[in-house]
Amino acid sequence: MTTDNIPWITLILTLVMGVIYLVSPAVTPLSYTVLAPWMHSGVDHLWQNLLVFVLLGAWVERRVGWLTFLLFAGMIPYIALYLPFVFQYGGLSRGASGLTMALTGYVVPLLFVVLTGHIESFDFDAREVVFGLTVLLVLAYLVTDVWVTVQRFAGLEPRPDGVAVSAHATGFVLGVLWSGWRALRHGLADA
Secondary structure: OOHHHOOHHHHHHHHHHHHHHHHOOOOOHHHHHHHHHHOOOOHHHHHHHHHHHHHHHHHHHHHHOHHHHHHHHHHHHHHHHHHHHHOOOOOOOOOOHHHHHHHHHHHHHHHHHHHHHHHHOOOOOHHHHHHHHHHHHHHHHHHHHHHHHHHHHHOOOOOOOOOOHHHHHHHHHHHHHHHHHHHHHHOHHHO
16 A cells, blocks of 8 residues: 555544543633544544544545545534534534544445446456445445434434434534535536
């Protein structure tokens, strides 16, 4: 692997989240305002966010380029965390869940395009089958996660304590909007 293929922004933000978790800075108005998207309430919270962030972030960063990804990953978590509070449809929260859901919102439509293209040119060899099944499994996981978020946000399912459902939903909508905007600019296959 050359250094051109390494998703540097994803790697750096992953390390930042890990360091902030380990350092565990005191929550003050200033530290919260600056660090909220990168703070986590426990190792499970950190692990769940990092798992999705690393997998989706690396793919998206390679797809859109490091600078575009840096702008996206730098702005979206703050918007997803503070928009619900400003417009009073959710409270303050912390963590990268808004970012991971924004990545999900961006990736889900693109994975459908990838899967459709794969099906159109499908060969019955082991590599093709494994690739197709992997994309299908990732889509199933992400769509299920989105469905649970939508149900919680709409009040059809209870909102678990400590889960920033509004930030999740806001992040997802922002990701879908970004995917649509890039599809209009670059075409669906190159969004």
